[in-house]
Amino acid sequence: MSDIDHEQILEFFRQHPERPWHVQDVQKRLTIEERDGLQQVLGDLVDDGRLIRTRRRTYGLPQEMNLVIGKLQVTSGGYGFVISEERDVKDLFVPAERLAGAWDGDKVVARPNPMKSDDARQSGEIVRILERGHDKVVGTLEYAQGYAILRPDSVRLRERILLVPDSVGKLEAGMRIVGVMIWPEASGERDPFAEVVEVLGLADDPEVETRAVIVKYGLKDAFEPDTVAEAEAVPPTVDAEMQAGRTDHRHVPTFTIDGADAKDFDDALSVERLKGRGKAQLLRIGVHIADVSYYVAEGTSLDREAVERATSVYLPGQVLPMLPEQLSNGICSLVEGEARLALSAFVDVTRDGEVKDVMFAETLIESDARLTYEQVQEFADGGRLPPGKLKLERDIKVLLDLTQALRAKRIGAGSLDFDFTEAKVDVDEQGALHLTPVRSNSARQLVEELMLLANRLVAHEMHKRDIPALYRVHEDPSVEKIQVLQKALQRLGYQVELNDAKPQDLQKVLQQAAGKPEAQLVNTLLLRSLKQARYSSENLGHFGLAFENYLHFTSPIRRYPDLVVHRVLRAMLQHRLSPTLKERMRNDFPKLAEHASQRERLAEEAERDLSKYFHAVWARDHVGESFTAVVSGVTNFGVFLALPNGVEGLMHVSQLDDDYYLFLEDQLMLMGKHTRKRYRMGDRVDVKILSSTPVNRQIDLLPAHMDMPEVDADEQVKPEKAPKKLKTPVGATGPTPATPVKAATGRGRGKRSGEAKPPETAPGRDARAKGA
Numbered sequence: 001m002s003d004i005d006h007e008q009i010l011e012f013f014r015q016h017p018e019r020p021w022h023v024q025d026v027q028k029r030l031t032i033e034e035r036d037g038l039q040q041v042l043g044d045l046v047d048d049g050r051l052i053r054t055r056r057r058t059y060g061l062p063q064e065m066n067l068v069i070g071k072l073q074v075t076s077g078g079y080g081f082v083i084s085e086e087r088d089v090k091d092l093f094v095p096a097e098r099l100a101g102a103w104d105g106d107k108v109v110a111r112p113n114p115m116k117s118d119d120a121r122q123s124g125e126i127v128r129i130l131e132r133g134h135d136k137v138v139g140t141l142e143y144a145q146g147y148a149i150l151r152p153d154s155v156r157l158r159e160r161i162l163l164v165p166d167s168v169g170k171l172e173a174g175m176r177i178v179g180v181m182i183w184p185e186a187s188g189e190r191d192p193f194a195e196v197v198e199v200l201g202l203a204d205d206p207e208v209e210t211r212a213v214i215v216k217y218g219l220k221d222a223f224e225p226d227t228v229a230e231a232e233a234v235p236p237t238v239d240a241e242m243q244a245g246r247t248d249h250r251h252v253p254t255f256t257i258d259g260a261d262a263k264d265f266d267d268a269l270s271v272e273r274l275k276g277r278g279k280a281q282l283l284r285i286g287v288h289i290a291d292v293s294y295y296v297a298e299g300t301s302l303d304r305e306a307v308e309r310a311t312s313v314y315l316p317g318q319v320l321p322m323l324p325e326q327l328s329n330g331i332c333s334l335v336e337g338e339a340r341l342a343l344s345a346f347v348d349v350t351r352d353g354e355v356k357d358v359m360f361a362e363t364l365i366e367s368d369a370r371l372t373y374e375q376v377q378e379f380a381d382g383g384r385l386p387p388g389k390l391k392l393e394r395d396i397k398v399l400l401d402l403t404q405a406l407r408a409k410r411i412g413a414g415s416l417d418f419d420f421t422e423a424k425v426d427v428d429e430q431g432a433l434h435l436t437p438v439r440s441n442s443a444r445q446l447v448e449e450l451m452l453l454a455n456r457l458v459a460h461e462m463h464k465r466d467i468p469a470l471y472r473v474h475e476d477p478s479v480e481k482i483q484v485l486q487k488a489l490q491r492l493g494y495q496v497e498l499n500d501a502k503p504q505d506l507q508k509v510l511q512q513a514a515g516k517p518e519a520q521l522v523n524t525l526l527l528r529s530l531k532q533a534r535y536s537s538e539n540l541g542h543f544g545l546a547f548e549n550y551l552h553f554t555s556p557i558r559r560y561p562d563l564v565v566h567r568v569l570r571a572m573l574q575h576r577l578s579p580t581l582k583e584r585m586r587n588d589f590p591k592l593a594e595h596a597s598q599r600e601r602l603a604e605e606a607e608r609d610l611s612k613y614f615h616a617v618w619a620r621d622h623v624g625e626s627f628t629a630v631v632s633g634v635t636n637f638g639v640f641l642a643l644p645n646g647v648e649g650l651m652h653v654s655q656l657d658d659d660y661y662l663f664l665e666d667q668l669m670l671m672g673k674h675t676r677k678r679y680r681m682g683d684r685v686d687v688k689i690l691s692s693t694p695v696n697r698q699i700d701l702l703p704a705h706m707d708m709p710e711v712d713a714d715e716q717v718k719p720e721k722a723p724k725k726l727k728t729p730v731g732a733t734g735p736t737p738a739t740p741v742k743a744a745t746g747r748g749r750g751k752r753s754g755e756a757k758p759p760e761t762a763p764g765r766d767a768r769a770k771g772a
Contacts (some may be wrong), residue, residue: 005423009041010050013061020058021066049109049130067109068092068124071133074104076155082110082124089278090122098125101184104156105133128243134181137161137194138216140203140695141168141175145718146727150179150194153695165726168197173719176200176208178215193729199460204695206427209613210318217606219313226435228302231324234295234331238339238364242294246364249344255369255392256334257376257447261426264321266290266557268342268367269450271395279352283398287454290332291341296323307592310599313559315610317427326729328557336370343566345454345553348564351398353405358457362573365469369391376400376443391680400442402451410452414503414546416530417510419522422646425614435618437646451554452545458565459549463539467577468585469568470561470593471551473540474533479499485529491667503546520630520669521681534597535561537589554630561596609697615647616694626688626704629680634670636663639679641687641701649699651687655706 013021021029023039041098042059045051049069051059057529062069074080078096092110100295102108139152139161148163161179170176179194187193198215201208219624223231233244254270272288296302300462306322313320321328334340342365348357369389379385380400385393411417426434440448462469468697470510477485486498489509498505506526530544535552542550553569556562568585571577629649633640638652653661659672662681669680679685686704 006041006045009038010045013051013059016129017061017064020056020060021056022058026059026246038042039420048132049107052109054654062109067111067127069109069130069322070107072099072102072104072106072108072126073100074156075512080104093121093123094126095123100126100129102126102129103132103158104154107131107133126388129185132181134488136197136215137176137179137181138200138212139179141171141173141196143173143722143726146723146725147729148722148726150177150196150703153212162191162729163191164193164195166726168722169196170722171196171199174203176212177439178212189729190300191729192482206317206614206617209694210315210610213315213606213610213613215604216609219320219603219606220305220309221318224301224305228326230300230302231326234333235325236325238331238341242341243339243364244685245362246341247344247361249286249288249342249363250339250366252286253368253392253395254286254365254502255371255389255395256336256367257371257373257443260372260374260718263325263333264328264557265367265370266292266332266446266555267446267451268334268365269399270365271398274348276350279350281351282356283349283402285347285349285399285402285450285453287321287346287347287450288334288342288363288556289454289554289562289566290334290557291343291362291561291566291570292327292332293324294341295332296563297326298567302327306560306563307595310560310596311603313603313606315607316425316614317575320635322560323557334365334555336367339364339366343569345457347457348454349402351405353402353409355453355457358461360458360461360569360573364571371396373441373443373447376446377441380442392524396446399446399450403446404442406449406453407445409687410449414505415505416503416507416526416544416546418527419514420521420523421722425611427614433618434615435615435645435647437637439642455549455553456547457550458553458569459539459547461572462551462565462568462603463549467568467572468537468582468589469551470535470537470538470564470589470596471539471549472533472537472542472561473536473550473630474542474544475531475540477529477531481529485525486572487666488525488668489522493523494522503543518680518682520632524681525668532601533602535593537593540667544552559596561593564592606662612697613694616692616697616699618645619647619649619689619692619699623691624708626686629685629687629701631679631683631685634663634680635667636665639670639685641685647699647702649689649705650686651685651701655690655700655702657706703708 006181009026012026023035023042026032026042027035027038042051046053049062052062052065052067053059060409063086068082068084069207070082070092072080072094080094080099082092082094084091086369092112094110107130110124111127112122112124134157137150137152137157139150142149142151148162148165148168150161151159152161163179175364177196177200177217178198180197181192181194183192184190185504200211225301249270252270252272254268256268266289268288270288272284274284275283276282302323309320309322312322323332328446334342342363344361344363344365346359346361347355347356353424370390371385371389371392375386376396379393379396384390385396422438424436424438426436428434440532459469482498482501486496489496494509494512496505496509502734509522510526526648533542533544539549551565552559552562553565554562556566566648571581602771627643629641629643631639632642632648638650640648640650642648653670659675659677661672663670669678671678687701687705688708690702690708692699
């Protein structure tokens, strides 16, 4: 079997899809001597879901057998959807009774039902579970009917999981625990059960919740010893050997602009005036990015762990960096007054934003000043920079003007500019909670526009030279989503024609809605109509930014795709892009792009999850207080409202006692049956906080005019105490040596090692299109 691999076998089935094939037929067609080896490869492909083995022991492609391979997403209602691995295959609805033991996150094989439901929706059933999505489950310990039960945090998982008694010990009800799953395919039993492997602590504690999120999303809060050793071996300063062959740019004033709490500075800026005057004056803008690729070589432990993590995760109060702090906050960080290695884009551009030329170089730079967004914004508003940094005011003024010109050109070309407020969570070193609404401003836009410019120009260079790269792509929205959007906008009075919609068409709608009561609703409707941005080895363009070429180049400290792009760019500058290296990149990049996209989504979910916990903690401290909120969502069970600081809560329909309310789904509206009173997106409503349950990420609101209800102590549910002897789940015999119970370490929240970079739909360093 040394002369054939898995891809060659798979390619045979792609080229011969006309029927299923017996192993002996494949062996004969491909002239393979060892049948045992061939059967092993076929078995691997079946286990991975790339081939299907029939009852007649033949093999074929899933799509030829009317089967769908994908990841199962289960809703809180119990039903699910299979998200196909093939991007052109629609999601498959699976009723709860057809899940066949599959859980949320499982990789499954599903068979579509040839008969469609009354609403013309394609449904199906799960026929096989290929891979479980959960090794561990985080939840709360309960006792009932003699059993120890793990109640999962996620509403997407089943309501209870029975626990092995020996793993529970003397734990009290209400403890937050981690259970390792024992699935039926391993135990031979009908139902899954679990063993306690980690005790997090009492419920509703910030440290406990932080650890719970880390475990729940499979994140890492510590580096492997080999990785740490390699990081510690990197010199703390730039020596003469490192400087060899680089352009020394230290004579040009250079500065960073970041959040006040940032520790890792991966980008710096400089301005040089070349020739001319007025708007025609030619400027050379230096966008200098930390050269992480110099220190993180492929194949090292540093690189392997960076690939695994793929991104830094910015949790409230704790950062899980992609690289050890010796690099991310040390030699790779463009700190003030220290010589640093960089990859620089030198952009020759007029003051009104017309790009004339671009050059890329390996450079040596030194930041003259560490500026914050707040300092630059104060200057933009008519103030001064801090003492010692006044000499940079001319350069900052030039960049403020230039980036507004660039922004106007970008939006004029159709780049989508959403207007949302993010509730940024900060937890200081003393554990105090701070919630701050974050909106875009001139200072943030200065950095954002120059990062977008550099990313676009690097992508253009890669595409022009036909060099493999990891692109950041945002595909056109589906026809179905655009049709739904058009109908919704027409009901709001917007007479638009969105057939074959271009970014410019959607941008016009945003501009028409700006400042109007329904602006929030229009922004949300447009955002929902778009696909999610992702990484790809193909240059498919970026719909939301209206860019033909785009990638991520500017944050290699915290994003692995940027580090990959740096390696490619350095190889290009050093003339090392041999045909064999380019071919290896083309083979490796598709899987790497998919992995990076998955890890990015996981990180965003974790950040959002823990942020919602802290939002609920804040709300618990303000129960009974009144606010003017904005309707941010409407459902059949109530109205979601965003408070002035961005915290969102639910006003349940049962709290609306002045009428019976009907949900008009096509208009995203609740309307009183008799009063005709309406609640729709963007409406302002006076509310007060009724209650908050941080563990469940739940904030309940009620109309401000209503009195707070009295709490009846008799109605409060008291947890059941542990019985003297616990019942054992069928088939469970106790914890295995491989899964010892681990107590929480009492670790603190840790320091932030950088500003909590927001998701790409909120104000920040990249364009605010969906997942830019």
